[in-house]
Amino acid sequence: MIETDLAPDPERATGRRLTALLAATSAVTAANVYLSQPLTGAAAASFGVAPDALGAVPTATQLGYATGILLLVPAGDSHDRRRLILGLGAASALALAACALSPSVAWLIVSSFAVGLLSPVPQLVTPLAVALADRGAPGVGRGRIVGIVQAGLLTGVLASRAYAGAVGDLLGWRAVYACSCVLTLLLMLVLRRALPHVPSGSRSGQAAGGAGYRATLLSLPRLFASQPLIRRITLSGALVGVAFGAFWTALTFLLEKEYGFGPTGIGLFGLVAAASALASPHAGRLAERFGHRGALAALIGLVVVGWLLLLPGGGxxxxxxxGVVVLDVGVWGSQAASQTALFALDPAVHSRLNTLYFTFRFLGIALGSLAGTLAWADSGWSAVALVGVITTAAGLIVAVLPVGRRSGR
Structure with a gap:
């Protein structure tokens, strides 16, 4: 249960409304990162250039997002997360407006990097949601809260491609960015009224201001090395991320070549994975009930099963x-279980734990996208599936093998 400073009566309905709002925040801000993927062709035509010239736009957004996770999310341990979320949301709305008004390809690329850089709000929302829950009942319901907020993030990721494609076909690619700008601003206005003030994990860091931020940023390597549990979960997440990135990149090639799908169809196909959004809350509970090692064994095992179902490819x-449904349930479920395990550690480092996990995760996804492309070009879908099975199996081994006495359950 979550209680707020604005509503002293800790009714369960209040907690549910605030949790739903935080999940919606993750959905909207995560969606902004993926808007460009269905729009590159239309944007290239409007600028009078070849579609390949716009390939740098989604890449710039992803690089910006990874940079934002690494440089901005650690500030959640030394500053008020509420202010960070509101500030980043407002700034990302301005970056979206810059994309909508882009006079050139170069402008659009730079603006897209800014959108990604300013969009790691979900990685701040999740520890905030856990902190709010702990004010009502410490340690109770963390898995459920993490799962619900992540379900919102996943919904935004999956819906963004279909939304961008539909609005782009109807009103043009610039309208997609303009609509998202307005939606993000409206969301920030709602959050400004609804979010309570919660002290950061490190009060001394908050008092120290910039010095606290520098200290938290410089502490990341030491934190990574401090516990086997942290290393196992982050490295396992990276390996599963490789399999995930290889799949979604090569799937586009497979659907185009074997089934004749166009951009709109491919974007809508992503909604097939929506079942994984429903599974995320249960994954967090699974980690609470059976321990993170048992939960990760089951969920990463599902990713392996998903790849086995995908082996026929064009068959x-x-x-x-x-295969998409099973694989995505395993990927996103294992992410929820991993975060639940990390958030059982010291609350003072929750934002930095999120930083470590998602930095490794997105590095894995980026590497997987490259590996999937190269595997497809060399030997087709069978090589892509081999990459997926091998990296997922490696992630499973890293996640479940005991390492040291203090590695956790």
Missing amino acids: GLGWIVA
């Missing part, structure tokens, strides 16, 4: 649909 669309 039938039904195999792909089944």
Whole structure:
């Protein structure tokens, strides 16, 4: 249960409304990172350049996002997360407006990097949600809260491609950025009224201001080395991320070549994975009930099963649909279980733990996208599936093998 300073009566309905709002915040801000993917062709045509010239736009957004996670999310341990969320949300709305008004390709690339840089709000929202929950009942319901907020993030990621494609076809690619700018600003206005003030994990860091931020940033390598549990979960997340990135990159090639899908169809196909959004809250509870090692064994095992279902590739669309659902439930479920395990550690370092996990995760996804492209070009879908199975199996081994006495359950 979550209680707020604005509503002293700790009714369960209040906690549910605030949790839903935080999940919606993750959805909207995460969606902004993926808007450009269905729009590159239309944007290239409007600028009079080849579509390949716009390939740098989604890449710049992803690089900006990874940079933002690394440099901005640690500030959540030394500053008021509420102020950080509101500030980043308002700034990202300005970056979206810059994208909508871009007079050139170079401007759009730079603005897209800014959108990514200013969008790691979900990585601040999750520890804030856990901190709010702990004010009502310390340690109770963390897995459920993490799962619900992540379900919002996943919904935004999956819906963004379909939303961007539909609005882009109807009103043009610039309208997509303009609509997202307005939606983000409206969300920040709602959050400004609804979010309570919660002290950061490190009060001394908050008091120290910039010095606290520098200290938290410089402490990341030491934190990574401090416990086997942290190393196992972050490295396992990176390996599963490689498999995830390889799949979604190569799937586009497979659907185009074997089934004749266009950009709109490929974007809508992403909604097949929506089942994983429903599974995320249960994944957090699974980690609480059976321990993170048991939960990760089951969920990463599902990713392996998903890849086995995907092996036929062009042999039938039904195999792909089944494989996508199973694989995504495992990928996003294991992420929720991993965060639940990390948030059982010292609350003073929750933002930095999120930074470590998602930095490794996105590095893995980026590497997987490259590996999937190279595997497809060399030997087709069978090579992509081999990359997926091997990296997922490695992630499973890292996640479940005991390392040291203090590695956790």
